[in-house]
Amino acid sequence: MEQHQLEELVEKLSMRLDTVEAELRELRARSDADIPEDILMAISAAVSAYLGNRGKVKAVRLSRHRTWAAQGRQRVQDHSKLL
Template sequence: MEMSNEQLLELVQGLSQRLDVAEKEIAELRKRSDASIPEDVVLAISAAVSAFLGNRGKIKAVKYSRHRTWAAQGRQNVQLHIPQL
């Protein structure tokens, strides 16, 4: 399957356009992941956790994770969990 220079040029231009779109999407995702969580949202989550635990839990720290999805964060927490003996 031989391709002419014109066909190759069209393919390269098409790939360049797709790459530009992908780079814009990545830049937008980075902006979202770098955004801080408002204090009122952290307080609402803390209240929900406290209510779930029956007001027995204490929040000692808040760690911001740079994962794209909640599922990825959950997997990381499960994999990092070390059972206490």
């Protein structure tokens, strides 16, 4: 490879790395965020309504995915159960 081609590849990789690092910072900020009390109450009410007052919310965490579609795919792939 020529010197010019190598420089272009290094520049492209640097740009990609910058993008990944920015996304990682955003994901870390999202995962460190506290869930507001009113949101927890709404989640608890929804669970109780869905399960007929038999359910308890034991843990709530923010999703790391940006879109509802990605969250749905994750839910289907992790094979977790509600109860």
